[in-house]
Amino acid sequence: MSVPQERRLLTRIPGPLSLERLERKKRYVADGVGTMLPVSIVRAGGGILEDVDGNRLIDLGSGIAVTTVGNAAPAVVRNVVEQAEAFTHTCFMITPYEGYIDVCAALAELTPGEHAKKSALFNSGAEAVENAVKIARVATGRDAVAVFDHAYHGRTNLTMAMTAKNQPYKNGFGPFAAEVYRAPMSYPLHDGLSGEQAAARAIDVLDKQVGTGNLACVVIEPIQGEGGFIVPAPGFLPRIAQWCRDNGVLFVADEIQTGFCRTGDWFACDDEGVVPDLVTTAKGIAGGLPLAAVTGRAELMDAVHGGGLGGTYGGNPIACAAALGAVEEMRERDLAARAAAIGALMRDRLTSMAAEHDVIIDVRGRGAMQAIELGTRDASGAVTPDAARTAAVSARCHAEGVVTLTCGTWGNVFRFLPPLSISDDLLGEALDVVAEAFAATA
Structure with missing residues (x-):
């Protein structure tokens, strides 16, 4: 692949050149068009997004399930x-x-x-x-x-x-x-x-x-x-x-x-x-x-x-x-089978995280479409969503060069949508960052 398959942080996320482009966005793009993570991407492939500052981020979103076959396949x-x-x-x-x-x-x-x-x-x-x-x-x-x-x-x-x-x-x-x-x-x-x-x-x-x-x-x-x-x-x-x-x-x-x-x-x-x-x-x-x-x-x-x-x-x-x-x-490339393999790897890691962090109250999904829901349960079993912790963990992942997405009616769910071209090693590294983000925000 033309993009090296490794996470690399040369600046803070977002970097100075991305921030310059963010100012141009504010000037010319309607405010109603939101941006979750304002890094300006210049190339992408496999499981990596590379920004204008030279940072390489691991992609767990695939442009919301669009680049399933990988960017620039x-x-x-x-x-x-x-x-x-x-x-x-x-x-x-x-x-x-x-x-x-x-x-x-x-x-x-x-x-x-x-x-x-x-x-x-x-x-x-x-x-x-x-x-x-x-x-x-x-x-x-x-x-x-x-x-x-x-x-x-x-x-x-x-x-x-x-x-x-x-x-x-x-x-x-x-x-x-x-x-x-x-x-x-x-x-x-x-x-x-x-x-x-x-x-x-x-x-x-x-x-x-x-x-x-x-x-x-x-x-x-x-x-x-x-x-x-x-x-x-x-x-x-x-x-x-x-x-x-x-x-x-x-x-x-x-x-x-x-x-x-x-x-x-x-x-x-x-x-x-x-x-x-x-x-x-x-x-x-x-x-x-x-x-x-x-x-x-x-x-x-x-x-x-x-x-x-x-x-x-x-x-x-x-x-x-x-x-x-x-x-x-x-x-x-039999990407249906690859999605199933990615799902098995992710489910194992996410289940392990749930065992360590009570805030993770559900692990669910199928194939390379996995999620964890955050919240607390009371004595009756009723769930109180924890959107604040979800946002904090996601922000930490972004700062460490991993693109994560949140969703859910109450904003308390992580959705993981890695491109099916991502390697097991790169996916494992991204999940290490997610685990570290949960520990750092506990």
């Missing part, structure tokens, strides 16, 4: 260069090109289920979710959309309505789209319910408060992302999916953060054999370029009238080329 770079030299844009709706079709063919093969599938390509995860709802409404002739507590689906008006967390995603931006209803999610740490019990609770809420016959779709993250990497209890997803099938409600899997080998399978739904009617994808699909998709049963995708789906940049030829390169990397 060889097949992605090769395809992007070749496509940019050929042409950069025509708009598929005006004059089509083979790359768009090739991506749709790959999605038909890779997404769960053996049925005939078709896809439409977009630019972002929020666009994909919004278009999945459009398709579901046309295909069913119904209006209502069901989502879950702790969900995150995007920042457009409709997807803000579907997102659970107010700050920073929704506060002040209403009124929101109508006909969006929320059901309780399976959250084993907090509810103690089996998957069947949690599903029965959610179904009861939807049946009584919305009416099954009014529901176009249920939209769910198989493992919730921003909400706290919440892994539902076994049996929850299959029961919800079966209820949807029995009642003519479309089951839409938001695999935007979980898809493309991240969880140790190609898609998180594969773990329990759940076959969605529609799947939304983005993030890891194209190695860092903006691309998203809705993939679904052919008859559902074809329910929308001609011209009802699309967009000027959706399925841009360079982004499609990058996606085909990313899929090539995933297949040839």
Whole structure:
């Protein structure tokens, strides 16, 4: 790799040149565009981000699960260069090109289920979710959309309505789209319910408060992302999916953060054999370029009238080329298996940390999508989240050259999303820093 795979701190984090660029950001970039760690990156690869000051940081975030195959992965770079030299844009709706079709063919093969599938390509995860709802409404002739507590689906008006967390995603931006209803999610740490019990609770809420016959779709993250990497209890997803099938409600899997080998399978739904009617994808699909998709049963995708789906940049030829390169990397390097191996290594280390620090009350996740939740329990078992300690540990990791991300409804969860190109040694060093940060902030 062109970037040496070693952590190196030449200055404080952020360094002086990064701070200079931060001042330019304050001058020219809207304050609403936040920055978690203001280091100005100049190159990246493997498990390393290198900043303008020459510091090398270990990346445990992958740009929020985007650079799953690693930054500047060889097949992605090769395809992007070749496509940019050929042409950069025509708009598929005006004059089509083979790359768009090739991506749709790959999605038909890779997404769960053996049925005939078709896809439409977009630019972002929020666009994909919004278009999945459009398709579901046309295909069913119904209006209502069901989502879950702790969900995150995007920042457009409709997807803000579907997102659970107010700050920073929704506060002040209403009124929101109508006909969006929320059901309780399976959250084993907090509810103690089996998957069947949690599903029965959610179904009861939807049946009584919305009416099954009014529901176009249920939209769910198989493992919730921003909400706290919440892994539902076994049996929850299959029961919800079966209820949807029995009642003519479309089951839409938001695999935007979980898809493309991240969880140790190609898609998180594969773990329990759940076959969605529609799947939304983005993030890891194209190695860092903006691309998203809705993939679904052919008859559902074809329910929308001609011209009802699309967009000027959706399925841009360079982004499609990058996606085909990313899929090539995933297949040839068996990155689903690599994610499972990373998950086993991380789970062992995080469990050891939990044994040493009572503030870590849960270790969860699947594959290279792991999390720890921080808080305290009282005598009744009720959890009090500890967002302050979470922030302190994360700040310490940043200062020591490890990029960590936090999330969760209460801001008390660490989410770990290392690129699948990271070495075991580098990952182990990053986790050493995390462990030291917990000790230093005790």
